[in-house]
Amino acid sequence: MGQNQQTLSIDAFHWHIGLLQNLDVGLVVLDEQYHVHLWNSFMANYSGLSDSDVRERNLFELFPDLPAQWFKSKLNTVFHLRNRAFITWQERPWLFNFKPNRPFTGKAAQMYQNVTLIPLTSPDGEVHQIGILVYDMTDAAMSHLDLEAANQELARLSRTDRLTGLSNRGYWEECLEHEYDRFLRNHRSSSLIMLDIDHFKKINDTYGHQAGDQVIRSLAQLIKEHIRSTDSAGRYGGEEFGILLPDTSDSHAEVLAERLRRAAQDALIYYGDETIRFTLSLGIAESQPDDSHHESWIKRADEALYKSKQGGRNQTTIF
Ligand SMILES: Nc1nc2c(ncn2[C@@H]2O[C@H](COP(=O)(O)OP(=O)(O)OP(=O)(O)O)[C@@H](O)[C@H]2O)c(=O)[nH]1
Known part of the structure; x- marks a missing residue:
């Protein structure tokens, strides 16, 4: 590989890291012992814990209020089947207990989340790590819940004298x-x-x-x-x-x-x-x-x- 190509790939590596860090989506990489290997700025901002606070530490010890049994079984299924898994806010409103950053306009006390679990294949072809993507769904959930409440009110009115x-x-x-x-x-x-x-x-x-x-x-x-x-x-x-x-x-x-x-x-x-x-x-x-x-x-x-x-x-x- 020539000098130029090597420089490019190091540059590309930095871009990737920069992009991942600044994504408006939470990104976590976990290994089979549930130790954290990547924790982007979204996760740091909402959790109050920096990358260095969490790196190499067990996710469930860091966040004792995570639904451990339920979430471990989801993670283990991804490790074994090597399939993506999706958790929607309708199934479970949130995984991480984060406060949404809409203190003045928002009604939600918690950030509603969709979560995607992605098996990460290592060069040896095995899956030793999982990527967790955390999407902030608070706005969509609030509109959905408002609409549902309005529909219920309409239904009540249509039954009432x-x-x-x-x-x-x-x-x-x-x-x-x-x-x-x-x-x-x-x-x-x-x-x-x-x-x-x-x-x-x-x-x-x-x-x-x-x-x-x-x-x-x-x-x-x-x-x-x-x-x-x-x-x-x-x-x-x-x-x-x-x-x-x-x-x-x-x-x-x-x-x-x-x-x-x-x-x-x-x-x-x-x-x-x-x-x-x-x-x-x-x-x-x-x-x-x-x-x-x-x-x-x-x-x-x-x-x-x-x-x-x-x-x-x-x-x-x-x-
Ligand atoms: N204020 C008011 N009056 C109503 C309403 N609905 C019906 N009415 C009136 O209720 C009255 C019913 O009169 P009738 O069916 O003759 O019966 P009644 O005067 O109660 O006599 P009996 O039932 O035989 O004791 C009518 O004058 C209707 O206009 C309503 O929503 N509000």
Whole structure:
């Protein structure tokens, strides 16, 4: 090899080292005893440990909070199979517990990382060392998580009635349908309460539509306070609501219905200078196999509600 060529290869070696040192990606080389042989400036900056602090030292002793058992098994697989391995932030948000360097704009407390493990073949054809590349994925992870949160919020809104915060009719009917299918499989009865504000048109006509809305909101609040977390309440129509009570007989449902009816009767709704009172009519139907469909179940509860209206309102009827 001529003098020029030798100079060039030494130059090239320095460029390579310079490039590796200044990459905006973490780079570590480990041997089979997990001793560190290369530690670039990315790793030094985020860990606070310089190349000379870590060189020839065991990675797991340097970083006791690394998931040692899990990570060693990944490294050993790369040594044995000589294949690259990839660890994404979705699988494990981070390997090295680094703080991202976005102290003012970022929300993340930790740097999210993708990690690639590369088997490094020695001149003897064997793999005695592994290269670890650590990519900072914090921005991508944050956008992804923000998008996911926004989608979840959209999904929640699409299930919710805006005026009352209860389930809207579409979602509530879906729950009812699932409950009816469950009943057909396990034959454990559930009950359905349909309820409607009495003479609500008169409340609107007397106090105005906004006051009517306030009555609907207050009733929704009363319902939330009376039901269990396993029950589901939904706004079925203007001033009609449905409550699904899983694993509940009609006589037990009646206890809740009557409690709610009395609470409504006693409630005082303040709207401006007005004090508004209202009553409820309620109908109950227990699930039955011959309903054939959840809609027939609603129909029976509605028929019972109609009987309460016919019977003089402010009362509960079991179908
Ligand atoms: N304020 C308000 N009123 C509503 C809303 N949805 C429906 N309504 C009104 O609710 C009233 C329901 O009237 P009706 O179906 O005649 O029943 P009612 O006056 O409650 O009489 P009974 O049910 O027979 O006791 C109508 O005047 C609707 O305009 C709403 O979201 N807000």
